Amino acid sequence: MKFAHLIWGNLARKKLRTTLTLLSILVAFVLYGILCAVKQALIGGVALAGADRLIVRHKVSIIQLLPESYQARMEKIPGVAAAVHQTWFGGIYQDPKNFFMQSPVVPEEFMRMFPEFLLPPEQMKAWLATRTGAVVGRNTADRFQFKIGDKIPIQSPIWGQKTWEFDLVGIYDGAKKGTDTTAMFFRYDFFNESRAERGKGLVGWYAIRVKDPAQAAEVAQRVDAEFENSPAETRTEPEGAFVQGFANQMGNIALIVASILAAVFFTILLVTGSTMSQAVRERLGELGVLKAIGFTNGQLLGFVLAESCLLALLGGGLGLGLAWLFAARGDPTGGMLPLFHLSTGDLVTGVAIALGLGLLTGIFPALTAMRLHVADALRRM
Amino acid sequence: MSQPQSNGSPLVRIDGVEKYFQRGAEKIHVLAELNLTVAPGEFLALMGPSGSGKSTLLNLIGGLDRPTKGTVTVAGERIDQLSDRQLADWRARHIGFVFQLYNLIPVLNAERNVELPLLLTHLTGAQRAKHVAAALALVGLSHRAKHFPRTMSGGEQQRVGIARGIVTDPTLLLCDEPTGDLDRKAGDEILDLLGALNREQGKTIVMVTHDPHASARASRTVHLFKGQITSEAVK
Ligand SMILES: Nc1ncnc2c1ncn2[C@@H]1O[C@H](COP(=O)(O)OP(=O)(O)OP(=O)(O)O)[C@@H](O)[C@H]1O
Ligand SMILES: [Mg+2]
Numbered sequence: 001m002k003f004a005h006l007i008w009g010n011l012a013r014k015k016l017r018t019t020l021t022l023l024s025i026l027v028a029f030v031l032y033g034i035l036c037a038v039k040q041a042l043i044g045g046v047a048l049a050g051a052d053r054l055i056v057r058h059k060v061s062i063i064q065l066l067p068e069s070y071q072a073r074m075e076k077i078p079g080v081a082a083a084v085h086q087t088w089f090g091g092i093y094q095d096p097k098n099f100f101m102q103s104p105v106v107p108e109e110f111m112r113m114f115p116e117f118l119l120p121p122e123q124m125k126a127w128l129a130t131r132t133g134a135v136v137g138r139n140t141a142d143r144f145q146f147k148i149g150d151k152i153p154i155q156s157p158i159w160g161q162k163t164w165e166f167d168l169v170g171i172y173d174g175a176k177k178g179t180d181t182t183a184m185f186f187r188y189d190f191f192n193e194s195r196a197e198r199g200k201g202l203v204g205w206y207a208i209r210v211k212d213p214a215q216a217a218e219v220a221q222r223v224d225a226e227f228e229n230s231p232a233e234t235r236t237e238p239e240g241a242f243v244q245g246f247a248n249q250m251g252n253i254a255l256i257v258a259s260i261l262a263a264v265f266f267t268i269l270l271v272t273g274s275t276m277s278q279a280v281r282e283r284l285g286e287l288g289v290l291k292a293i294g295f296t297n298g299q300l301l302g303f304v305l306a307e308s309c310l311l312a313l314l315g316g317g318l319g320l321g322l323a324w325l326f327a328a329r330g331d332p333t334g335g336m337l338p339l340f341h342l343s344t345g346d347l348v349t350g351v352a353i354a355l356g357l358g359l360l361t362g363i364f365p366a367l368t369a370m371r372l373h374v375a376d377a378l379r380r381m
Numbered sequence: 382m383s384q385p386q387s388n389g390s391p392l393v394r395i396d397g398v399e400k401y402f403q404r405g406a407e408k409i410h411v412l413a414e415l416n417l418t419v420a421p422g423e424f425l426a427l428m429g430p431s432g433s434g435k436s437t438l439l440n441l442i443g444g445l446d447r448p449t450k451g452t453v454t455v456a457g458e459r460i461d462q463l464s465d466r467q468l469a470d471w472r473a474r475h476i477g478f479v480f481q482l483y484n485l486i487p488v489l490n491a492e493r494n495v496e497l498p499l500l501l502t503h504l505t506g507a508q509r510a511k512h513v514a515a516a517l518a519l520v521g522l523s524h525r526a527k528h529f530p531r532t533m534s535g536g537e538q539q540r541v542g543i544a545r546g547i548v549t550d551p552t553l554l555l556c557d558e559p560t561g562d563l564d565r566k567a568g569d570e571i572l573d574l575l576g577a578l579n580r581e582q583g584k585t586i587v588m589v590t591h592d593p594h595a596s597a598r599a600s601r602t603v604h605l606f607k608g609q610i611t612s613e614a615v616k
Binding site for chain 1: 440443446465469470471472474476478484486487488489493497498500501506545
């Protein structure tokens with residue numbers, strides 16, 4: 001591109017101004033990248049939720065327990081392929097800030113329900129053979145350097161203050177990039193025997209697989225109807241809605257993220273716009289010289305747009321790069337945001353925003369340059 | 382008005398040209414019923430008091446502006462009828478400009494400044510470099526090729542400006558007070574250079590100047606007063 005040094009030279013003309021503008025664009029895009037990763041962490045689970053799974057919880061709240069006996073009744077409801085239960089264990093490993101979820105499950109049926117958890121067959125066999133056996137996800141295993149064969153002590157304030165000791169028999173991986181591999185699962189039979197008398201036979205919530213995802217809504221109604229007027233009425237939702245419900249407790253995250261970013265980008269638009277219009281205003285005479293030499297209006301329009309787009313793409317690219325590096329290091333909170341990552345879609349959107357920023361801030365100065373009457377411009381020199 | 386005709390048809394023919402600018406409701410008449418021809422190979426000096434319309438006339442010859450009335454013909458082409466876009470292409474092919482304030486692009490070094498008009502041609506990078514080197518050698522600045530305008534004296538900058546003006550070998554070289562901002566010595570060097578270009582390369586030059594010393598170098602001098610040609614002298 002033979003015009004490159006003309007465009008580059010103009011950008012480098014006021015180094016301090018260009019650097020400051022670049023930095024503000026960069027900061028905006030770092031912020032964009034990190035907010036996208038946070039948003040992904042909070043609501044990304046919705047997209048990963050199984051379309052054929054329903055979650056059944058107590059109608060009053062998720063904290064209220066349901067009878068274990070519901071499982072058999074659910075499996076008899078038309079349209080239900082399988083049902084498994086989970087229970088919030090709420091245990092603490094060494095320190096409350098080492099948070100990760102634990103739940104007692106019935107191993108074989110549970111792993112069938114959630115095929116996104118990949119456990120090697122021999123580890124599955126070991127789990128079935130070990131009453132105190134537990135499996136943890138890759139994320140948590142890496143975080144605490146757990147190895148198979150470790151004894152993991154967990155305090156449970158909910159199920160009796162005593163320390164529960166589990167034997168780590170397996171580490172599962174996620175089938176997809178975004179799959180949450182932070183939870184620890186252990187055997188329900190061991191849990192049920194060992195817990196205090198008052199809780200026996202009660203579980204936290206159920207996951208149901210429906211035979212036909214298209215029928216999910218009807219099946220959900222049937223399930224809730226089945227347990228109507230019983231002491232423990234239920235509320236059944238698609239898994240996506242269930243995850244969304246969690247996310248919604250933190251407010252409408254997407255909206256908050258969008259409004260913060262809108263404010264940031266509006267500011268950046270003003271900053272870059274003023275840089276560009278100044279850059280063109282202070283060289284109207286030079287633009288006149290270029291026109292006198294024979295450069296066309298279209299070429300000058302192109303030069304100014306190229307300059308603004310280069311500025312925005314450079315700042316945006318560096319910002320997105322930094323945000324990506326940051327996100328690639330994984331969850332910055334050490335467990336609160338297991339799905340924290342910058343998705344390719346958000347990266348592409350970021351580049352598109354940078355390009356839009358370049359075009360929008362360049363177009364008006366570029367039109368000024370283009371409409372400049374050459375004889376008038378030369379008088380200004 | 383009678384013009385000295387060298388061999389056959391003139392290179393520039395200005396016929397019945399009128400030019401006024403509209404400033405609000407006011408019409409500012411700058412050129413009135415002006416006729417002028419420039420023969421190929423001529424070195425014409427345009428003189429006259431400030432505001433007499435010299436730059437306006439030069440702009441019309443160089444296709445930077447169009448007359449309100451009348452015709453401007455350069456090398457057989459009616460340039461007063463060309464569109465903006467056509468004029469830009471026409472200037473790139475036919476005209477080299479030299480300005481009073483040199484008007485180099487400050488962010489480009491000497492050779493990049495000289496190269497600018499060549500960017501509008503189909504020449505390759507290597508061919509452009511050859512032309513640039515030749516033009517810089519002609520103005521005696523080969524050793525300053527990599528230097529930026531702000532590190533050069535006014536006279537050197539103007540020589541770079543001339544190199545830029547002639548690098549495409551244009552039909553016409555138009556200079557608007559090329560020595561107006563230089564001291565006598567640097568000004569003389571520029572005039573020597575223009576004279577040599579005219580004599581040795583046969584370049585046709587139209588030069589606006591206030592300076593009788595400068596116009597003495599030209600082969601013909603035309604005086605403008607209030608937009609009209611009042612006298613001319615042939616050397
Ligand atoms: N674009 C314009 N709009 C309004 N008036 C103009 C414009 N261009 C030139 N003029 C007027 O036309 C007149 C002639 O201008 P021009 O620049 O041709 O004079 P000049 O002979 O070159 O003067 P100088 O020696 O000062 O350069 C001046 O009165 C000037 O103010
Ligand atoms: Mg003038």
